[in-house]
Amino acid sequence: MVVLLPGLRRRHLPPVPHRRDLELLQQPGVRQGRRAGPRDHRPAGAQAALSRGVRTARPGPAGHRAVPGLPGLRRELPSVHQPRPGPGPASGAPRRGDVPGPDRRGGRNRGTVRRSAPPLHTAAARRRAEAAGARAPPDRPGPADRGGHRRALRAHRLRLRASLPAGDRPVPHRGPRAAQGLRHPQGRLPLRRDRAGGRVITRDGYGIPAVVADSEEQAWFELGRACAEDRLWQLEYDRRRARGRLAEVVGAGALPADRLARRLRLTDAADNDVAAMDARTLATFEQYAAGINSYVAEHGTPAEFERGGIGWEPWTPQDSVLAFKIRHVLMGVWQYKIARAVLRARAGAEAAAKLDPRPLPGMRVTVPPLDRIPDSDPRAELLERARADVEAAAGHLGFLAESEGGSNAWVLGASRTATGKPLLANDSHRALDAPNTYWQARLTCPAFTVSGATFPGIPGFPHFGHNGRVGWAITNAAGDAQDLFVEQFRGERVRTADGWRPASVRDERIRVRGGEDHVERCWLTPNGPVVHGDPRDGAALSMRWTATDGPCEQFGVLRRMLLADSVHALLDAQDGWVDPLNNLVAADVDGHIGYLLRGRLPARGSLAATQVPVPGWQREHHWRGLVPFAEMPRTEDPPEDIIVTANNTVTADERPFVSHARNDCYRVERIHELAAASGPATLADMRTWQGDTRSVAARRWAELLAGRGPFSGEAEKARAVLVAGEGDLGPSSETGLVHACFRREVAQRVLDRELGEGTRSWLMTCGLPGMPVVLRRWFATLTWPRDGVWPAQELDDDLLVDALAAGWQRATEAGLVPWGEVHATAARHPLHPVVGTEFDPPQAGIGGDNETIQNGAYGWSPGASFDITNLSVYRQVLDLAELGASGWVVPGGASGRPGTDHYADQLGVWQRHGLVPMHPEVTRAGE
Numbered sequence: 001m002v003v004l005l006p007g008l009r010r011r012h013l014p015p016v017p018h019r020r021d022l023e024l025l026q027q028p029g030v031r032q033g034r035r036a037g038p039r040d041h042r043p044a045g046a047q048a049a050l051s052r053g054v055r056t057a058r059p060g061p062a063g064h065r066a067v068p069g070l071p072g073l074r075r076e077l078p079s080v081h082q083p084r085p086g087p088g089p090a091s092g093a094p095r096r097g098d099v100p101g102p103d104r105r106g107g108r109n110r111g112t113v114r115r116s117a118p119p120l121h122t123a124a125a126r127r128r129a130e131a132a133g134a135r136a137p138p139d140r141p142g143p144a145d146r147g148g149h150r151r152a153l154r155a156h157r158l159r160l161r162a163s164l165p166a167g168d169r170p171v172p173h174r175g176p177r178a179a180q181g182l183r184h185p186q187g188r189l190p191l192r193r194d195r196a197g198g199r200v201i202t203r204d205g206y207g208i209p210a211v212v213a214d215s216e217e218q219a220w221f222e223l224g225r226a227c228a229e230d231r232l233w234q235l236e237y238d239r240r241r242a243r244g245r246l247a248e249v250v251g252a253g254a255l256p257a258d259r260l261a262r263r264l265r266l267t268d269a270a271d272n273d274v275a276a277m278d279a280r281t282l283a284t285f286e287q288y289a290a291g292i293n294s295y296v297a298e299h300g301t302p303a304e305f306e307r308g309g310i311g312w313e314p315w316t317p318q319d320s321v322l323a324f325k326i327r328h329v330l331m332g333v334w335q336y337k338i339a340r341a342v343l344r345a346r347a348g349a350e351a352a353a354k355l356d357p358r359p360l361p362g363m364r365v366t367v368p369p370l371d372r373i374p375d376s377d378p379r380a381e382l383l384e385r386a387r388a389d390v391e392a393a394a395g396h397l398g399f400l401a402e403s404e405g406g407s408n409a410w411v412l413g414a415s416r417t418a419t420g421k422p423l424l425a426n427d428s429h430r431a432l433d434a435p436n437t438y439w440q441a442r443l444t445c446p447a448f449t450v451s452g453a454t455f456p457g458i459p460g461f462p463h464f465g466h467n468g469r470v471g472w473a474i475t476n477a478a479g480d481a482q483d484l485f486v487e488q489f490r491g492e493r494v495r496t497a498d499g500w501r502p503a504s505v506r507d508e509r510i511r512v513r514g515g516e517d518h519v520e521r522c523w524l525t526p527n528g529p530v531v532h533g534d535p536r537d538g539a540a541l542s543m544r545w546t547a548t549d550g551p552c553e554q555f556g557v558l559r560r561m562l563l564a565d566s567v568h569a570l571l572d573a574q575d576g577w578v579d580p581l582n583n584l585v586a587a588d589v590d591g592h593i594g595y596l597l598r599g600r601l602p603a604r605g606s607l608a609a610t611q612v613p614v615p616g617w618q619r620e621h622h623w624r625g626l627v628p629f630a631e632m633p634r635t636e637d638p639p640e641d642i643i644v645t646a647n648n649t650v651t652a653d654e655r656p657f658v659s660h661a662r663n664d665c666y667r668v669e670r671i672h673e674l675a676a677a678s679g680p681a682t683l684a685d686m687r688t689w690q691g692d693t694r695s696v697a698a699r700r701w702a703e704l705l706a707g708r709g710p711f712s713g714e715a716e717k718a719r720a721v722l723v724a725g726e727g728d729l730g731p732s733s734e735t736g737l738v739h740a741c742f743r744r745e746v747a748q749r750v751l752d753r754e755l756g757e758g759t760r761s762w763l764m765t766c767g768l769p770g771m772p773v774v775l776r777r778w779f780a781t782l783t784w785p786r787d788g789v790w791p792a793q794e795l796d797d798d799l800l801v802d803a804l805a806a807g808w809q810r811a812t813e814a815g816l817v818p819w820g821e822v823h824a825t826a827a828r829h830p831l832h833p834v835v836g837t838e839f840d841p842p843q844a845g846i847g848g849d850n851e852t853i854q855n856g857a858y859g860w861s862p863g864a865s866f867d868i869t870n871l872s873v874y875r876q877v878l879d880l881a882e883l884g885a886s887g888w889v890v891p892g893g894a895s896g897r898p899g900t901d902h903y904a905d906q907l908g909v910w911q912r913h914g915l916v917p918m919h920p921e922v923t924r925a926g927e
Helices: 019-025 044-051 120-131 148-161 176-181 216-243 252-264 266-275 279-299 303-308 317-326 334-347 349-355 378-394 398-404 554-563 567-572 666-677 683-690 696-706 713-725 735-755 757-765 771-781 797-813 832-839 907-911
Strands: 200-203 209-212 406-412 423-430 439-445 448-454 464-466 470-476 482-490 493-496 499-502 504-510 518-525 528-532 539-545 582-588 593-598 602-604 623-626 634-636 642-645 870-879 887-889
Touching: 200 216, 209 216, 216 252, 216 266, 216 279, 216 303, 216 317, 216 439, 252 504, 252 518, 252 528, 266 317, 279 317, 279 554, 303 832, 334 349, 334 482, 334 757, 334 771, 349 735, 349 771, 406 470, 406 582, 406 666, 423 470, 423 582, 423 683, 448 554, 448 870, 464 870, 470 567, 482 528, 518 539, 567 582, 567 593, 567 634, 582 642, 593 642, 642 666, 666 696, 683 870, 696 713, 696 735, 713 735, 713 797, 735 757, 735 771, 735 797, 757 771
Parallel strands: 209 439
Antiparallel strands: 200 209, 406 423, 406 642, 423 870, 439 448, 448 464, 464 470, 470 582, 482 493, 482 539, 493 499, 504 518, 518 528, 528 539, 582 593, 593 634, 602 623, 870 887
8 A cells, every 4th residue: 555645646657667577678579668759740641651661751951861060870769768659640630639629729720629639548558459469449539519628628637637657658778779679760750841941840759849940040930939839838937927927827826926026127137138139149039039929920829828817928038038037046045045044043153053064165254143133133024024035935936946956967088988988967956847947959050050958938058968069068056146235224215335325116016816916116226126125114135146237248158159169169158158157067079078167256355245144335245346257167178087066065265255055965976986986988877877866875874873773663673774775765665765754853853952943843844945955964964074973973872763763653654665656756837826736747756865866855844745846857968979879858848738748758768767869860870
């Protein structure tokens, strides 16, 4: 019997199957992966030809039969898993993903009616029957009538509430022999060419678009069209939360988020950024916007718009900038500073120091002490308002929790690989969105070729991808580019170092669905916008952030990245990038590797503001400009021939100061362990490392417990499981669940001793997005050597026995099941407050925790569910010896439209740490 904790839905994928199941799937005649492909846009004649096994020529300009930038490659499948879509249904037949009811796409489809498609479990059953030689029953679509809209909604619920059946899930890569059996010629890829000229958009078996165009302008236009087709609602959602207009759609629950967005004045910053663009960059953004609007003009809007009760407003270049900024405004350390300050105010400096004990080596700046603040002190009231603001907004601004996450990225140089060329691997950790944060795409034009992950709404590939010569990836540096200032006000005047000056004030109306409008008064000081508090009370907090401090001219970097032909050129191309601050790793086909801390850091007169809010009228806290690009940490071809970044400390140097909000380095330690134990590494090794669930910290707890005991009763049962598990938190064993419960109980008891029960309870339940960082870093120190001793080794047996027994009881209450059955994704669609679970994707159970390479963070409160708060949202492995064999995967799909084929079809591959081929049309010549 499976016992689910409160809030954990049954609709999730089971853990990784047993090895015998995987071997069975490899046997001849056993169908592997999803057969149903995306909608086929070929003419009927081409479909018939394909059904007879005849390959059709690929339309398009000459010179594009192979992937540009990948010489010597022919159009076949590399050694990465790829499903085999069928030839497609006959013309006029219903397709999977179609829903009944009026077709709202517009254009030639306006006024037509689509028929219902079978739910996922029916389609999967039919495919299994076909694999066994049986004849599948025909689809039985309902008649088209006025009830079509109601049946459409029921069809959505059927598709989304069921787990993906076992026969309907893709299977991971199984080596060259399995890949040969899955080969899929380019002629079978779905094709759409609905306009004149050389432009063409193809989609592979996962619906991932590939754009080929005659010119760069056409390429960006087509990419905009493809993005609108896949992610139109996501575009609308991002610009609404950036503009502070989300409450218009989901009601009063989003009002705190809208108020915060209005105060940030992101729209002003976007206008400034667009005004500062050079002519070529502006043209790129305009063409991309024109492509989005062109698609909407032809096809209308998807069902989410009707359910949200809104229409479409034309997309603009400013909207693209807003979509980018809203996903990074709190990838910095603003909320972490609030968490630190509130902790110091509540518990005092001495107690807070116990939770934040590791200053950067070599730092000689003494931070002014902020001891316990009495409730009557105005500073306490300001911090409490800031805490309340952030907690209230966090529910609708998912990015608020992203500082809890992290990412992994590493690159192995030529001396460490089997091919003699670099391997680059990464997985980005964020809060899981629905649809996924990243959107995979390929783009080819005479000026460049690129394959990678982009943000919907952004004409570029700033974080992940390759251009045929150079590959790149990033992790969040948690760079400190945001300072908080305590401001004093007299009426509409603000105190400055030069006396009292007028502040800029304006009122903005926020419309609320189902409620009264709200008028927000927005203040601007010389230090930046007021983000917390009410200046009419005499004091408030303002924020200064590099991304809004002045016009950002960074978007020209996006194109320069695509033109770089070496690691050195790619790193040089980042000059001008401002925010976010990223750890950028790169590798090229000539064998070079490199690293750069990308972005701009403030040159501060005082480092006090790096920890807590400081007086805005004191000149010593003001910025002195920005750290020059030439002084940012950078390395190329290091002697170790390996570069690893996992949100750990970038540099111990005092200048430039990077951040206090770094994560523990257990993931970095584990990656280095794997690299040291490995021989010449391969692409398959990189994929295995990405799925590693062995925790260095959990292993050290197991080693500690192996030297204690034996105990008795439930404590001994828990100790035995943890010692035997040796730190492996895989999804198929109970070790992960027992460790998670024990971990929470140990933290609770140690914090009760150090801080008292009241402060501990507040720490674990306060809801401040920055607090999990504080707790996680503190807990990591318990098993981190200090003068040869772990602090955990000094814990007495009584505390350990109590924690083990309580942890075992918690695990038993959860059913003592494999970790993957209770540790699952829990993505929610933005319209969840309006439609409930109807649009939510399936859940997937995985292993690991925040300290493993395969990341899966969860909350700290004992007894709470283990729903994952941060996880890998994009994985990529680039083989610089054979870029055509590279792979990628997301925990969802290319499409953002619920109920369609490609809304969650990569989830099973992602769950098993497989990869979808980045270039399904190519493989090495001569194979």
